[in-house]
């Protein structure tokens with residue numbers, strides 16, 4: 001009999017606490033800006049601001065989450081792609097007067113950031129995607145003219161939400177958005193209650209039910225990449241999470257996997273500096289899809305960051321294709337402890 005015990009997948013909510021605005025302000029390092037519905041809608045606010053300043057072209061990395069292209073297309077901007085090296089360093093060559101978007105991959109600051117910040121605001125504008133680096137030190141050099149955006153749901157059960165350092169007054173969230181958030185909350189609470197009995201048998205229809213809600217949520221975001229207003233409930237939940245404890249547990253779990261898997265698998269980034277809070281433990285695997293499927297059979301669900309989107313297939317560098325085809329992100333998040341990490345490491349080793 002397969003039991004409910006699971007590692008990975010969308011965040012459940014087992015306790016539901018509303019927090020204080022002070023906690024949100026700590027999350028955004030006290031910078032002024034705007035909370036939005038998602039990371040991509042935060043990017044759309046930045047792009048609108050840049051359009052207002054005459055920018056018409058965005059230079060994007062070939063190794064990226066496809067959802068980032070949605071607001072660029074929806075706003076009618078031109079775009080081009082630049083290569084990313086095997087160590088994830090951005091190598092942009094922007095046309096004059098364009099905006100360059102860099103990603104701080106998996107929680108680590110992009111090593112091209114300091115050179116780009118030195119030139120930002122002169123021959124190009126700089127947009128930093130810190131969605132995977134929410135709890136890392138993305139606010140270093142805040143005085144540089146650059147645009148930053150976040151997506152806290154990658155790090156905790158915040159239902160939805162995004163943030164960017166552009167200040168805009170948004171209208172109240174429309175009804176369909178509020179309904180979406182309510183369904184997301186209900187599905188996460190249901191998942192929390194279901195997983196509270198880890199030794200009970202799997203109930204396929206219950207699992208399918210909350211997965212359908214999460215898939216519908218992603219479709220809504222895909223269909224509305226420029227919908228910016230966010231219901232207050234999202235911010236209340238985000239403010240109620242203990243982000244300090246989340247950061248500490250993620251770092252601890254990353255270190256356990258790093259120690260246990262040394263010599264068995266190749267990590268994409270082998271060292272965890274003190275200022276980094278990782279999204280996951282990202283490894284390169286020759287037979288990534290086979291291993292991923294075997295892990296899923298053991299109820300360890302690992303995301304792939306990311307397949308190469310069809311629009312940039314012709315431009316992707318060899319290194320970006322290799323990353324897209326070999327990377328697997330092992331979960332290290334706060335829901336798990338030492339025993340879980342040992343289970344992940346032992347299961348993976350047995351598949352090597």
Ligand SMILES: Cc1ncc(COP(=O)(O)O)c(C=O)c1O
Pocket residue numbers: 038039040041065067068103129131132151161162221
């Ligand atoms: C690096 C990165 N930036 C931005 C986004 C978009 O964030 P959201 O899904 O909140 O729109 C994603 C989505 O997964 C992402 O991985």
